[in-house]
Amino acid sequence: MSALTERKKQILAIIIERYIATAEPVGSKAICAYMGNAVSSATIRNDMADLVELGLLEQPHTSAGRVPSQAGYRYYVDNLMTSYELGVDEQERIKIWLQSFSGEPDKLLEKAGNILAELTSCVAVSSSPSDDEAFIRRIELVPLSDHTAMIVLLATSGILKSAVVRCDAEINVEIAEVFYNICQTYFTGRNVADITLTFIQTLVASLGDKVFIMSPFLCAIADLCSAVKTTEIHLKGQNNILNHTELSEDAFRLMDFMHRGTPLESIINSQKKPLNVSIGTENPYKELRNSTTIFSKYSVGERDSGAIGIIGPTRLDYARLISTIRYLAGVIGTMLTETLDE
Amino acid sequence: MSALTERKKQILAIIIERYIATAEPVGSKAICAYMGNAVSSATIRNDMADLVELGLLEQPHTSAGRVPSQAGYRYYVDNLMTSYELGVDEQERIKIWLQSFSGEPDKLLEKAGNILAELTSCVAVSSSPSDDEAFIRRIELVPLSDHTAMIVLLATSGILKSAVVRCDAEINVEIAEVFYNICQTYFTGRNVADITLTFIQTLVASLGDKVFIMSPFLCAIADLCSAVKTTEIHLKGQNNILNHTELSEDAFRLMDFMHRGTPLESIINSQKKPLNVSIGTENPYKELRNSTTIFSKYSVGERDSGAIGIIGPTRLDYARLISTIRYLAGVIGTMLTETLDE
DNA sequence: AGTTAGCACTCACCACAACAGAGTGCTAAC
DNA sequence: GTTAGCACTCTGTTGTGGTGAGTGCTAACT
Numbered sequence: 001m002s003a004l005t006e007r008k009k010q011i012l013a014i015i016i017e018r019y020i021a022t023a024e025p026v027g028s029k030a031i032c033a034y035m036g037n038a039v040s041s042a043t044i045r046n047d048m049a050d051l052v053e054l055g056l057l058e059q060p061h062t063s064a065g066r067v068p069s070q071a072g073y074r075y076y077v078d079n080l081m082t083s084y085e086l087g088v089d090e091q092e093r094i095k096i097w098l099q100s101f102s103g104e105p106d107k108l109l110e111k112a113g114n115i116l117a118e119l120t121s122c123v124a125v126s127s128s129p130s131d132d133e134a135f136i137r138r139i140e141l142v143p144l145s146d147h148t149a150m151i152v153l154l155a156t157s158g159i160l161k162s163a164v165v166r167c168d169a170e171i172n173v174e175i176a177e178v179f180y181n182i183c184q185t186y187f188t189g190r191n192v193a194d195i196t197l198t199f200i201q202t203l204v205a206s207l208g209d210k211v212f213i214m215s216p217f218l219c220a221i222a223d224l225c226s227a228v229k230t231t232e233i234h235l236k237g238q239n240n241i242l243n244h245t246e247l248s249e250d251a252f253r254l255m256d257f258m259h260r261g262t263p264l265e266s267i268i269n270s271q272k273k274p275l276n277v278s279i280g281t282e283n284p285y286k287e288l289r290n291s292t293t294i295f296s297k298y299s300v301g302e303r304d305s306g307a308i309g310i311i312g313p314t315r316l317d318y319a320r321l322i323s324t325i326r327y328l329a330g331v332i333g334t335m336l337t338e339t340l341d342e
Numbered sequence: 343m344s345a346l347t348e349r350k351k352q353i354l355a356i357i358i359e360r361y362i363a364t365a366e367p368v369g370s371k372a373i374c375a376y377m378g379n380a381v382s383s384a385t386i387r388n389d390m391a392d393l394v395e396l397g398l399l400e401q402p403h404t405s406a407g408r409v410p411s412q413a414g415y416r417y418y419v420d421n422l423m424t425s426y427e428l429g430v431d432e433q434e435r436i437k438i439w440l441q442s443f444s445g446e447p448d449k450l451l452e453k454a455g456n457i458l459a460e461l462t463s464c465v466a467v468s469s470s471p472s473d474d475e476a477f478i479r480r481i482e483l484v485p486l487s488d489h490t491a492m493i494v495l496l497a498t499s500g501i502l503k504s505a506v507v508r509c510d511a512e513i514n515v516e517i518a519e520v521f522y523n524i525c526q527t528y529f530t531g532r533n534v535a536d537i538t539l540t541f542i543q544t545l546v547a548s549l550g551d552k553v554f555i556m557s558p559f560l561c562a563i564a565d566l567c568s569a570v571k572t573t574e575i576h577l578k579g580q581n582n583i584l585n586h587t588e589l590s591e592d593a594f595r596l597m598d599f600m601h602r603g604t605p606l607e608s609i610i611n612s613q614k615k616p617l618n619v620s621i622g623t624e625n626p627y628k629e630l631r632n633s634t635t636i637f638s639k640y641s642v643g644e645r646d647s648g649a650i651g652i653i654g655p656t657r658l659d660y661a662r663l664i665s666t667i668r669y670l671a672g673v674i675g676t677m678l679t680e681t682l683d684e
Numbered sequence: 685a686g687t688t689a690g691c692a693c694t695c696a697c698c699a700c701a702a703c704a705g706a707g708t709g710c711t712a713a714c
Numbered sequence: 715g716t717t718a719g720c721a722c723t724c725t726g727t728t729g730t731g732g733t734g735a736g737t738g739c740t741a742a743c744t
Contacts, residue, residue: 027707040717045708063707063724103490103506142482144496148445148681150504154486160506162492164445166681238580239597251593255581339490339508369736382688387737404694405736 004054008047010035012056013080015048016068020317023245025065070280070314073292077277077318084319086327094119094328103339105129105159105300110234112308112332117237120321122244122312123258124236125295127268129305129336131157132193132229139183139221146170151217153224155192158300158340161224169213178211187221195225231265231306244313250290257287258311268307271297275326280314292316296329300336308332346396350389352377354398355422357390358410362659365588367407412622412656415634419619419660426661428669436461436670445681447471447501447642452576454650454674459579462663464586464654465600466578467637469610471647471678473499474535474571481525481563488512493559495566497534500642500682503566511555520553529563537567573607573648586655592632599629600653610649613639617668622656634658638671642678650674 004012014034018026028041028048035044048066051057056072059065068076097115101108109126116124134157142150144164149171152162169175186203187195200218204211235258241251258264263285270284275296281289288311295309308329310321346354356376360368370383370390377386390408393399398414401407410418439457443450451468458466476499484492486506491513494504511517528545529537542560546553577600583593599605605627612626617638623631630653637651650671652663 025707029707041707042709042717042719043715046716049709059708061724062709062722063705065707103486103508138486140484140486142484142494144445144480144482144494144502150494150502152484152486152492160486160492162504164502166445237601239594239601242594242597252581252584255584259579259581367736371736383736384688384690384738385686388687391738401737403696404738405696405734407736 005047007039008051009080011044011047012051012068012072013076015057015066016072016076016080019068020315023315025060025067027065030065068315070282073279073314073318074282077279077322081319084323086323090119090324091327094331098331098335101335103160105336105339106232108332108335109232109306109308110236112328113234113236116308116310116325116328117240119324120310120312121237121240122310122316122321123238123240124234124308124310125258125264125268126234126236126308127265127306128232128234129157129159129298129300130229130231131155131159131300131303131305134159134192134228136187136190136192136195136225139187141176141179141217143171143176149217151220151224153221153228155228157228157303157305158336159228161227163220163224165216165220167213167216175213179214179217182207182211182214182218183221192225192228195222197222231268233261233264233268235259235264240312244315246313246315247290250287253287254291254311257285263287267293268295271295271304271307275322275329276309277318277322290314292318294318294321294325296325298329298333298336300333301340305336347389349381350393351422353386353389354393354410354414355418357399357408358414358418358422361410362657365657367402367409369407372407410657412624415621415656415660416624419621419664423661426665428665432461432666433669436673440673440677443677445502447678447681448574450674450677451574451648451650452578454670455576455578458650458652458667458670459582461666462652462654463579463582464652464658464663465580465582466576466650466652467600467606467610468576468578468650469607469648470574470576471499471501471640471642472571472573473497473501473642473645473647476501476534476570478529478532478534478537478567481529483518483521483559485513485518491559493562493566495563495570497570499570499645499647500678501570503569505562505566507558507562509555509558517555521556521559524549524553524556524560525563534567534570537564539564573610575603575606575610577601577606582654586657588655588657589632592629595629596633596653599627605629609635610637613637613646613649617664617671618651619660619664632656634660636660636663636667638667640671640675640678642675643682647678 011031014031015026028044031044032041048057052059055069056075057066058069060067094115098111101111106128109128113124113126134155136153137156138154140152142152144150147170148164148166150162150164154160200222204215204218241247241254247254278293283293291311292314293309293311295307297304297307299305309325353373356373357368370386373386374383390399394401397411398417399408400411402409436457440453443453448470451470455466455468476497478495479498480496482494484494486492489512490506490508492504492506496502542564546557546560583589583596589596620635625635633653634656635651635653637649639646639649641647651667
């Protein structure tokens, strides 16, 4: 595969970079100029013909310049791209943006999505950390009024979920005590995956009439546990779809696709390497056949917990985006790990 | 203004209803058929010419049918539209959808936005209840770990806000006691608008070194108070913009407009009547000149607290949408008022 | 007066042809 | 292997003529 001559690589790189910058097919003459007229346009034409032969370039029509094919982008990303280091100022900016984070992982990832969308002019997708092997670290009951209370559940993964519950009986100290006793006995330290609604049902039944009144609280706990292991997905910068003219004809389908949710979840969950670039038809969904997705996993502690990335056209400034996403994922990872340690 | 003959009104109504249904200009012959050939197409043409004269209709070009003008829609909404009663099954469906609501106003309004977007195929906008005259009903400190705690603030408006705070010192019973004392003395019962960051600063200064450590908690409270009075806006179903072909050329601008946030906020806050329909240029923003907005305020207790509505093209099924939005706003109001009473 | 039939007219839409321009592919020479 | 030269191809644009839907107007009718 790497049987390309240096010049062909150079030509391919120029075409891709020019095309990324201008969205116009690149002609032999323009390339010639970009190479400082080292060789003539005819020579370049010959090389370009070979590159088309290899499937790395495409010509929209006979008399247009060349455009990178998906394989061309792939080759570029794998072999040609000069890796780009995020400037210190940009790094600082990102950190400052994220600084307001105070300990709620969900909010951090939502914010990170916003930043990424802003920075890349693409649609940003981020998933809150999810961990179905998480344990319940702590459950708290926060009385709000005579008949309502908030239940706060903290998992070992650092994830925090809360819900407001209404209760027919008055929520007094006695009830709170019963609640904490039940939590201590049946919930704290258990795997969130164990706390299902059916588990709650059998539990309530076994506890008998006395604590029947607890039932809404316990159901809420089950819901929170399921929320802990559910991947929560944040979609930001959807308006950016319309920025990219090459996507405009797919815009509707794409929008719809992204709002369906589950496919995105499966994409997020299927990230193999730390950083994945899927170009066009490399994506598992046909709606993305003209799009590129770039996702980076982030880790909390030693665990891969979620991912953040973008969906954009295939014509992307890969070098910049990859380093941005990688950096962001790194920062998220360290921030979340820090909170975990405490 | 109501100097229109009955027949002209009928013609106008038919044109609008046909156009709403088909998005095609309506010709005299078609109207003739819809009127059961009661009069000839020539007569209708004469009437249509008058309606154009009055500015209620427009013709895209000489040889096309007629299309409602913005003024036409306005006349229709004000005088012609047969009000539509939401079916009981639809009412039930909405209630069941919203049922999962347990006491967090923010979540209820987010959900309501989702429902509305679903139901109308428009972009739904909803604002969480905001009330800058709300008082602090309750503040709770929920310890999460040695150095982090969650602060929960409940306002008299029923709004619930929470934040996680990190603290250098260990959060023990002693600190909690100091916290609650401060809350009791300086916060509970006060107007949220009073609790500004500068207020906190002077407070911290006056309390002296001993409680300097409380500072992050108190700042968090100030943030929560400002969140209570801030209008929080939920935007749902943005993918629906692309459903409406007549908006497609404005789609980009519209998307951008909606993502800017502040204009939406000002629209929400400037709702005069319980239910407002703004057609095209009646909207205060030029980006909406081809759009219609329909918003209904909802009330918690006796107070107008927020609004919910849609942004769509001018070609809308006004009757259905208006009744849907009105109903939804009513349900939201009662649900929120109920939680308030407790 | 209001209504109607009849008819010329207007304009968007479509298809087809002509044309210019950009960029190529190929050939023959270097 | 490289280059100059040139015919060729294809797109995008412009212009023309035909078609059809729907109108506006006039003159006759009730």
